[in-house]
Amino acid sequence: MAKHRTPPWFILIFWPVVDKILRAIYRIKPLKPDGSSIISLDIRHYKGATKILNDGSKVKTGDKIIEIHLNNDWFKESRKLPMKAPQSAWQIMSCLEQDLRFLAQQIMNGMFEDVVALHALTLLHAGTKRLGFQIEEVPDNLWNKGAHFYMAGLMQIYRLRANDASRNKRRSLELKEVWLSKTALLEKYGSRHP
Numbered sequence: 001m002a003k004h005r006t007p008p009w010f011i012l013i014f015w016p017v018v019d020k021i022l023r024a025i026y027r028i029k030p031l032k033p034d035g036s037s038i039i040s041l042d043i044r045h046y047k048g049a050t051k052i053l054n055d056g057s058k059v060k061t062g063d064k065i066i067e068i069h070l071n072n073d074w075f076k077e078s079r080k081l082p083m084k085a086p087q088s089a090w091q092i093m094s095c096l097e098q099d100l101r102f103l104a105q106q107i108m109n110g111m112f113e114d115v116v117a118l119h120a121l122t123l124l125h126a127g128t129k130r131l132g133f134q135i136e137e138v139p140d141n142l143w144n145k146g147a148h149f150y151m152a153g154l155m156q157i158y159r160l161r162a163n164d165a166s167r168n169k170r171r172s173l174e175l176k177e178v179w180l181s182k183t184a185l186l187e188k189y190g191s192r193h194p
Contacts, residue, residue, distance in 0.1 A: 007153040015153045030071045038095040040069040054134045057181035068120040075158040104189035118180040123151045125176040132188045133178040148175040
């Protein structure tokens, strides 16, 4: 995907308001009822062409998927804690793993029964492969350019990138699509795997 601009600092004051509106429109809720999860989600019906995931699972038009989002309130709270960037990255990965285990347990207990996969659009895809997600390119269209612009603004607000000097870090700011089938989620994070 082509390089995209980030929002200028003076319009970022509107980002939290826009974020709240979008979360209300899409009914995005934190994974855990107490709001302590790093993951938020909403349930959607997949609208694209049939997608075959790496484990052979199929996501067909109309199938229910869990759309994964980061819980921005979690980042607001963690900003108040004194931590260095590497600790922060480790903490984020650790919390994502814990939430994926919690989600797997919820599915095993009968919640999200019809869901076939997890999906997200993200700029923070670098560590998702370690979590079991497959990473895919997205089309360079107006919708994805807008998503990139919006997410880049959120990253600035929540200071998710302390240092963007290296080439690898710049590359990781490309918008990507990540997928994890329900089968792969349960295999990796189900109760057999503490």
